[in-house]
Amino acid sequence: MPTSFIILFKRLFTSFIVLIGVSMLIFTIARIIPGDPARIALGPNATLEAVANLRANLHLDESIIVQYGYFIWNLLHGDLGISLYTNRPVLLDIGQFLPATLELVFVAGFIMVAIGLPLGAIAARYRGKFIDHVIRILSLLGVSAPSFVWAVILMLMFAFYLPIFPIAGRITDSYTIQAVTGFLLLDTLIAGEYRAFGDAFWHLILPAFALALSGIGQAARLTRANMIETYDKPYIEMAQSYGFSEKRIASKFAFKPSLIPSMTIIGLDFAAMLGNAFLVEAVFAWPGLSRYGVAVILRKDLNAIVGTVLVISATFLIVNIIVDLLIAFINPRIRFSTRRS
Amino acid sequence: MNQPTLNIENLQLGFKSHVGMSKVLHGISLNIRKGERVALVGESGSGKSVTARIILGLLQTLPTARISGVLEFEGRDLTKLSAKQRHALRGTEMSMIFQDPTSALNPVYTIAVQFTEVLRRRQPKLKKLLAFEQAAAALRQVAIDEPERVLNSYSFQLSGGMNQRVMIAMALINNPTLLIADEPGTALDVSVQAQTLDLMHKLVQEHQTSVLFISHNLGVVRDFADRVYVIYKGRIVEEGATQLLFSNPQHPYTQALMSAVPRITGGGIPNIPDVSDRYSDPAYIHPASGGEL
Numbered sequence: 001m002p003t004s005f006i007i008l009f010k011r012l013f014t015s016f017i018v019l020i021g022v023s024m025l026i027f028t029i030a031r032i033i034p035g036d037p038a039r040i041a042l043g044p045n046a047t048l049e050a051v052a053n054l055r056a057n058l059h060l061d062e063s064i065i066v067q068y069g070y071f072i073w074n075l076l077h078g079d080l081g082i083s084l085y086t087n088r089p090v091l092l093d094i095g096q097f098l099p100a101t102l103e104l105v106f107v108a109g110f111i112m113v114a115i116g117l118p119l120g121a122i123a124a125r126y127r128g129k130f131i132d133h134v135i136r137i138l139s140l141l142g143v144s145a146p147s148f149v150w151a152v153i154l155m156l157m158f159a160f161y162l163p164i165f166p167i168a169g170r171i172t173d174s175y176t177i178q179a180v181t182g183f184l185l186l187d188t189l190i191a192g193e194y195r196a197f198g199d200a201f202w203h204l205i206l207p208a209f210a211l212a213l214s215g216i217g218q219a220a221r222l223t224r225a226n227m228i229e230t231y232d233k234p235y236i237e238m239a240q241s242y243g244f245s246e247k248r249i250a251s252k253f254a255f256k257p258s259l260i261p262s263m264t265i266i267g268l269d270f271a272a273m274l275g276n277a278f279l280v281e282a283v284f285a286w287p288g289l290s291r292y293g294v295a296v297i298l299r300k301d302l303n304a305i306v307g308t309v310l311v312i313s314a315t316f317l318i319v320n321i322i323v324d325l326l327i328a329f330i331n332p333r334i335r336f337s338t339r340r341s
Numbered sequence: 342m343n344q345p346t347l348n349i350e351n352l353q354l355g356f357k358s359h360v361g362m363s364k365v366l367h368g369i370s371l372n373i374r375k376g377e378r379v380a381l382v383g384e385s386g387s388g389k390s391v392t393a394r395i396i397l398g399l400l401q402t403l404p405t406a407r408i409s410g411v412l413e414f415e416g417r418d419l420t421k422l423s424a425k426q427r428h429a430l431r432g433t434e435m436s437m438i439f440q441d442p443t444s445a446l447n448p449v450y451t452i453a454v455q456f457t458e459v460l461r462r463r464q465p466k467l468k469k470l471l472a473f474e475q476a477a478a479a480l481r482q483v484a485i486d487e488p489e490r491v492l493n494s495y496s497f498q499l500s501g502g503m504n505q506r507v508m509i510a511m512a513l514i515n516n517p518t519l520l521i522a523d524e525p526g527t528a529l530d531v532s533v534q535a536q537t538l539d540l541m542h543k544l545v546q547e548h549q550t551s552v553l554f555i556s557h558n559l560g561v562v563r564d565f566a567d568r569v570y571v572i573y574k575g576r577i578v579e580e581g582a583t584q585l586l587f588s589n590p591q592h593p594y595t596q597a598l599m600s601a602v603p604r605i606t607g608g609g610i611p612n613i614p615d616v617s618d619r620y621s622d623p624a625y626i627h628p629a630s631g632g633e634l
């Protein structure tokens with residue numbers, strides 16, 4: 001489908017421009033906030049000379065434009081610099097922490113779509129009936145609290161008072177799983193450790209639901225509203241007068257057209273999860289990018305700050321592109337923007 | 342066995358709301374014989390579409406609708422059928438053509454997908470490939486030269502006239518006994534509308550399909566229908582063979598209508614100002630119409 005390629009190409013190009021902008025911005029901001037990174041890294045007992053040496057090594061005495069030039073030059077060589085906090089390449093650090101965050105966000109996103117859309121469709125089909133009211137109240141509840149509040153509530157209810165789920169972490173410490181993809185759900189399967197898979201899955205449930213709940217509510221409400229609007233369309237009256245079954249109409253002929261307007265918002269919700277994940281990770285001591293991000297900001301670890309922000313922005317943009325492609329995929333009007341006949 | 346395809350007697354309809362009942366149909370009677378093309382004409386809001394929706398059994402599912410009267414389809418009492426039995430008639434024995442073909446087709450599924458769904462009403466196990474072939478054959482019947490291309494298109498990729506042909510083919514593909522056409526093609530331009538109506542005329546004649554033709558447009562009705570009912574504010578005011586009714590309208594409302602229409606371009610029905618209380622005179626039934634059994 002050539003139109004999809006054009007969309008992809010355009011979006012990749014604008015994303016690239018956005019990333020350049022973001023890099024400039026975060027590069028400047030990281031350097032404006034007070035504190036001398038070299039001094040913080042070496043500690044209060046280091047000699048003035050040692051601090052001066054480190055500053056020179058990091059090109060901190062040059063103008064910010066020259067510094068940015070060095071940064072871009074290294075970036076083009078796949079190098080985000082060394083973290084002063086971990087003394088390892090920033091890229092290596094991110095490679096270690098990002099998958100945990102992504103795993104959480106992907107599972108939460110999946111839960112949002114897999115539960116929110118059907119709930120909305122069911123509520124619309126049984127509009128005004130008991131089940132509709134139940135779903136509407138539940139979804140209102142979902143959107144009424146931010147995810148870190150849900151994280152605390154779920155943790156208290158299902159890990160503390162009713163100790164069904166683990167209270168923190170990604171997996172029980174006794175398992176050692178070789179990191180291949182960094183996604184524990186995949187790595188455990190690759191290693192053939194099915195008990196470890198179950199354990200990792202069990203750890204994921206509370207944080208993923210905490211992250212997904214408001215999205216579920218949002219998706220259900222949107223889908224319901226769009227479905228109800230769609231039910232007034234002539235093509236639904238047509239489907240009814242041709243005797244298409246109510247089930248087929250609810251799950252197909254009214255569902256797909258309603259999905260199109262919902263998708264954009266659901267995509268935005270999904271991307272917003274990347275940000276919300278930081279707080280949920282903090283509550284559940286999830287070893288994701290948030291812990292690393294907070295630590296490097298407190299230490300004014302310039303390379304790590306810039307690297308973390310850039311990677312998160314890139315992930316955000318990629319998610320957006322994927323959502324746009326999905327929208328093009330379900331909406332033939334975008335796929336075939338030319339009129340035949 | 343001169344059983345009518347459709348027989349309606351004293352059909353009443355009201356909508357309940359929190360302010361009370363609003364009556365929409367005040368006891369209309371109407372019948373259509375096998376292979377007969379009957380028009381129902383009247384101004385906007387007179388109750389044409391609700392009549393169609395009652396015949397299809399769609400309005401019966403609306404909790405606010407209060408319906409009474411005789412409704413017989415091929416001698417079967419529709420009011421005694423269960424919701425499921427009524428559902429079984431839709432898309433098989435009865436089908437429908439809508440005012441705006443482009444918006445009556447689903448914008449996110451190809452024509453082929455929708456045809457397959459319609460065909461499966463009669464042949465539930467029908468394979469996709471066979472459905473495609475049957476649909477293509479039906480499209481050739483409505484003078485579409487490249488049915489494969491049309492079947493693989495979406496409604497927004499086709500012209501209004503093309504969509505109208507698709508709708509006609511879809512409505513007739515299961516060989517229904519009764520076709521209801523609610524202002525078919527009013528949304529199309531006049532020449533395209535005339536063309537597609539000719540096609541429809543030819544096909545229903547071939548298949549001996551009974552048609553309830555709902556329209557605003559007296560010119561079109563005159564060409565298409567064997568017999569005409571004039572409806573005014575939920576009451577039938579005149580009924581008769583097309584020729585007779587047009588040449589010799591008897592009811593004051595019909596007369597006002599006929600004398601008003603020539604002034605309106607396109608022959609659409611104007612809303613006649615409610616000047617005469619004679620508009621609520623009892624219905625005039627032309628004797629030669631043969632409408633009574």
Ligand SMILES: Nc1ncnc2c1ncn2[C@@H]1O[C@H](COP(=O)(O)OP(=O)(O)OP(=O)(O)O)[C@@H](O)[C@H]1O
Pocket residue numbers: 356365383384385386387388389390391392403557
């Ligand atoms: N679901 C409903 N609830 C309440 N009133 C309704 C409903 N459907 C139709 N009506 C009313 O019934 C009357 C007849 O409507 P109907 O759609 O049959 O008119 P029509 O003759 O088809 O007009 P038009 O030529 O504009 O299509 C109108 O006054 C309309 O407001």
Ligand SMILES: [Mg+2]
Pocket residue numbers: 389390391523
């Ligand atoms: Mg109407």
